[in-house]
Structure formats: structure tokens, C-alpha cells
Amino acid sequence: MNSSAFDPAAPVEFRPQYGVLAFLFPGLGHVAQGQFKRGVLISIGLIGLFFGGLLVGGIDVVDKREDRLWFLAQGMFGPLAFGVDYVHQNHFKVLDRGDAAQRIGPSIRTAVPGEVRDPAAGFFQVAPPKKAAVDPATGEVEPPPNIKSLAKVNELGTLFCAVAGMMNLIVIIDAAFPRARRRAEGA
């Protein structure tokens, strides 16, 4: 890497294939350009932010259905964000049939404590809720598929994932518009 290769006046090229690769997996666009170290550092940073958010707030922080505006930012992380949301919606949530007498329509929601997914449903299928079983030995109730995060923990987990998505947008733009300095590094 030679810092003298940097030329601010050099024309910026448009290479969409690297932008697409950067969207598919964080840092892949830079690795494909031959900037392996830069791509790996980007990848570690972005994956650390996104999965750090999931570690802090649980899978509840990525929710296209309930937090649509946040997901606009999180979705820029790429297919991983959409995959996590898909698993959240279809493997963790339950289908509440509502109450016609009270004019409450059906909805997909997080299971509350005391509820579990109907085990008869498939792995990627929104299942109706079922009353949780009690362990006769310990007297403990079976936990719900996931526990909803609250307050600052939810806010920070959501923010981590959203920052990962927004930073990945910068990375995608940088990968799609390589400059002279990057071509010199990759050579």
C-alpha cells in the first residue's frame, strides 16, 4: 500500500458488480477488488455491529413488521438482515387468531410468557400459540420461543443493527465507485 498512490483528482469509476458483492456480504466488494485486508476489516466491523446488536437485544431487534422504519436502515446490511428477519417472523413469532367478538383481527406477534409455538407447525411456518407445558419435576414453565427486549437494551440492540446497515451503505458506495488509490492498492 502506497499512500502516494492517492490522487483526489483521479476520475472515479462506476463498477456496480463490486457494489452488488458488497451488498451480498459485508466487505466482499473490497475483497473482490484485491483489497483483502481492507475487506476483512470492514467485514469484522460490520458483522460485529450487526450480531452485537442481536446479542444485546435478541432477535427481537430485527423486525420488519413491527419496526419498519428501523428495518429500512437494517436492511442495507444485506441478505443476512433479511434472513434474520425471515427467521424471526416465521420461526419465532406466533399467529394470533384475534377475537371476532371484540373486532380484533388476526395478527403475527411475539409469544408472551406462558405460550409456545405449536410443535406441529413446520420450522419456517408461523405457528399458532399453544399453552406452555410445566415441568413436573421443577415446576418451571417452558419458555416462549424468544423473549421481547425492553427499554435501553432494545433501543441499543436496534441501533447497533441499524448502524451496521447504514455503514454498509457507505461501504457499498465505496466499493461501487473505486478511486485511483484503491486500484493502485489492488494491483
Next chain:
Amino acid sequence: MILLELMRPVTAAAVLAGAAPLALAWRPFVDPINLHRGWFLLLIPMSVLLSMVYKAVRLPDLSRYWRQVAFMSAQIIFWIIALGAAIYVFIQFVAPLIVPAR
């Protein structure tokens, strides 16, 4: 001890469940971490990871990368604390002067 505290999930769920306690074991990436007291410490990993990505994109030369990451992380942490302190002073001391309590 602190680690055990972090791994214990939100206990409000157990209260909501009724008489029988929930079998609560923290499931990483599924359940939230119990960091309701030390949430502000998350500013440190967030600023470091954010700086890692930004500096990897921004620097023309990666030879002084980690120094630049450390400097930017320190800047973010310092200014967030300064912003928090400024808002605290405004709310506690300046705002009552503008709108006196009745």
C-alpha cells in the same frame, strides 16, 4: 458474578407468567442480555466497531489503521459524554431559568 448477571434474561417475563416460574436460561442472539444497569457501556464496542468500518473505508493507507481507529473511538466516546453532560446541565440548570417552575 457480573457475567452471571449479564446472562440472566429479563425477569419481568417471569412475573408476567404467573405463579409458576419460567425456565429461563439465556439463549444468545435470541433473548436480550440483562444489561439494564450498564447499558451505557455499550457505547465503547459500538464506537470501536463503527470506527473500524469507517477508517477501513476512509484511509488511503492502512499502515496507521489501529491508531486512527483508537483515536476516532476516543473522539466519539468523548463527544457523546460531553453531549450528555451538556444536555444534563441544560435540563437541570438552564431550562428552569427559561421556564421557572410554578
